[in-house]
Amino acid sequence: MPERTAQAPPAVARRTDVELAAQAQQEQRRRGLLHGPATRIGGLWLLLALAVVACALSIAVGTRSIGLGTVWQALTDPGFTGDDAVVIRELRIPRTLLGILVGLSLGVAGALMQGHTRNPLGDPGLLGVAAGASAAVVGAIFLLGITTPSGYVWFAFAGALLGSVAVFAIGSSGRGGATPVSLALAGSAISALLYALVRAVLVSDQQTLDSFRFWVVGSLSGRDATIAWQVLPFIAVGLLLAMVNAPALNLLGLGEDVARGLGQHVLLARVVGITSITLLTGAATAACGPIGFVGLVVPHIARAVTGPDHRWLVPYSGLLGVVLLLVADVVGRVVVRPGELQVGIVLALVGAPFFIALVRRRKLSAL
Secondary structure, eight states: OOOOOOOOOOOOOOOOHHHHHHHHHHHHHHSSSOOSHHHHHHHHHHHHHHHHHHHHHHHHOSSSOOOHHHHHHHHHOTTOOSHHHHIIIIIIHHHHHHHHHHHHHHHHHHHHHHHHHTOTTOOGGGGTHHHHHHHHHHHHHHHHOOOSHHHHHHHHHHHHHHHHHHHHHHHTSSTTOSOHHHHHHHHHHHHHHHHHHHHHHHHHOHHHHHHHHHHHTOOSTTOOHHHHHHHHHHHHHHHHHHHHHHHHHHHHTTOHHHHHHTTOOHHHHHHHHHHHHHHHHHHHHHHHOOOOSHHHHHHHHHHHHHOSOHHHHHHHHHHHHHHHHHHHHHHHHHTTTTSOOOHHHHHHHHHHHHHHHHHHHHOOOOO
16 A cells, blocks of 8 residues: 655744734733833823922922912012022922932833843842942041032932943843843842941940931922032933833843844843943932832832833833822922921831732732
């Protein structure tokens, strides 16, 4: 009998990496409360309106509350004078402007950090920025006798940059290069070392401790417009790099091998992202001291609304950071009148239980 030729199974068309990536990105866009560009743009406008309301409250509400009509007159009428005008122009407006810059910076830096590390508990402080800034401020107080917030800015920013560079150098020196895990481990090691040095100095010198403790709690009070203008260029560059880095994060989320197959330069994307995180977090920490929970909580709220598409996640996180920080600052001025509770303390008190509730509800979905 003639031999039967074995029939090959029908060929199954294999999907290319490009098709897989396109499908994954399409699935990402479907996640979140808002779907489609039109609704997400509408959400941005809504957040912008909330930010404007938060700014108005920040200017009007405080130990001494001022009516919105008086606030508007002080803003629009250069001839308007009096105690209220001085409070608004010299104290409240610079404080609000700094709150906008810091909230925007921490929110965006948190979104980038969680995207690059693929860690839902990722915080901008993982890169050693806060630890480097703290060590530099302690050194400035202990060695040079600097005791004013405006004097801390450049030392804190330089320390943040050096801490981040040290983390990246150590994290990229291994066999696998600058992977998210190696950077997180290097950041933890550098932070532990720097905080140990900080504690050693603080224990040995009471005067340094007295000056440092007012900076380390994180506060918008006592800062004038000069500090905001000093950090503005660094924040502007950091935000620009963040918007450039956002599309690359979508590709890196598919895996580094797939990202390379799609033409993404992985190392360049990591360097741009880490540079942005360092500039944003370093400038915010230098201006106000370490402020926690904004960079940790805000990206989760934004991700629940927009899904994990970083082209939308980054601007949403920035605006949510502004709203959260300004509202927390207003609450700190009201709850202990006529005194004031620093915004870093308010965020710790409110942010910790909120984040626990968020974890229990959303189970920290994959990034």
